[in-house]
Amino acid sequence: MNSSKKFRHQYADASRIDGDSFRSILTGERIGNAVQEEPIFQGQMGCDGSVLLNSTATNSAEREAHVNFGLRGIKEVDEIKAALEYACPGVVSCADILIIAARDATVKAGGPWWPVALGRKDASESVDLLADANLPFPVFPFPLLVQNFARKNFSSREMVVLSGAHTIGQTHCNGVLPHLYNFTGGNNATDIDPAMNKGFATFLKKLCPQGNRTNTLFLDSTAGKFDNAYYKNVLAHKGIFITDSTLITNSLGKKLVTSFAKAKSTFFKEFADGMVKMGNLGVLTGSQGEIRKKCQFVN
Structure with missing residues (x-):
């Protein structure tokens, strides 16, 4: 994953903002248990943020998979992403937001902390059949x-x-x-x-x-x-x-x-x-993916 000084400097600011945004959502109880569990763990078939993408006229996305029935928390992830894009555009991927959110929500609920490596890229594809085949x-x-x-x-x-x-x-x-x-x-x-x-x-x-x-x-x-x-x-x-x-x-x-x-x-x-270990599954880096501007849409 990206370890350049420029990236680390940008990400230090981004992580602080992400924490502030995420904590405000938790405090307001708007996030409920949605971001805590559903998108994070359903997204672990590959940590590329593909579970967040909307379906299109020609493709049924992972969110429509049988195994992802009733998936919640997408709106809350979008709120975090919007705050990050405002402060540090093009720095933090939706995939990294999910991983950070999983850790921080676990800690918020009294669970363990673990280190999170950053620098994932977002996938540009999302297919419901792949989710059903993997999860x-x-x-x-x-x-x-x-x-x-x-x-x-x-x-x-x-x-x-x-x-x-x-x-x-x-x-x-x-x-x-x-x-x-x-x-x-x-x-x-x-x-x-x-x-x-x-x-x-x-x-x-x-x-x-x-x-x-x-x-x-x-x-x-x-x-x-x-x-x-x-x-x-x-x-x-x-x-x-x-x-x-x-x-x-x-x-x-x-x-x-x-x-x-x-x-x-x-x-x-x-x-x-x-x-x-789960947070390192199917990670995209470099030119393999993108950093989406909005988590529900490819750029």
């Missing part, structure tokens, strides 16, 4: 999760660690419904995932009535707080997604979930390491 769906069983992460050179342990991102944020019911209704495909509204705590399933059904894909709910029991409650919830059979509950269907997965439920400091350290 894990919320119904993936353990073996498919392992395969999905392995394609990006992440181990099973790193997959379980990064699943802990579900300790903060919100989701739409779209990803929760397969847990709660017609689990075995028999068109039976009372057919819930047998691995789920029945009382918790009843609670979720109130938030996500059958057929309602758009209601939102928090991802774990300590809303807005980055901690290890996610793993405790999974052990109690209170995972929001099938991808959560499946972690304890495998002996290694259950061992890791139990370990992180007991040792928050271990989870924090390994999560930070995982985010550094």
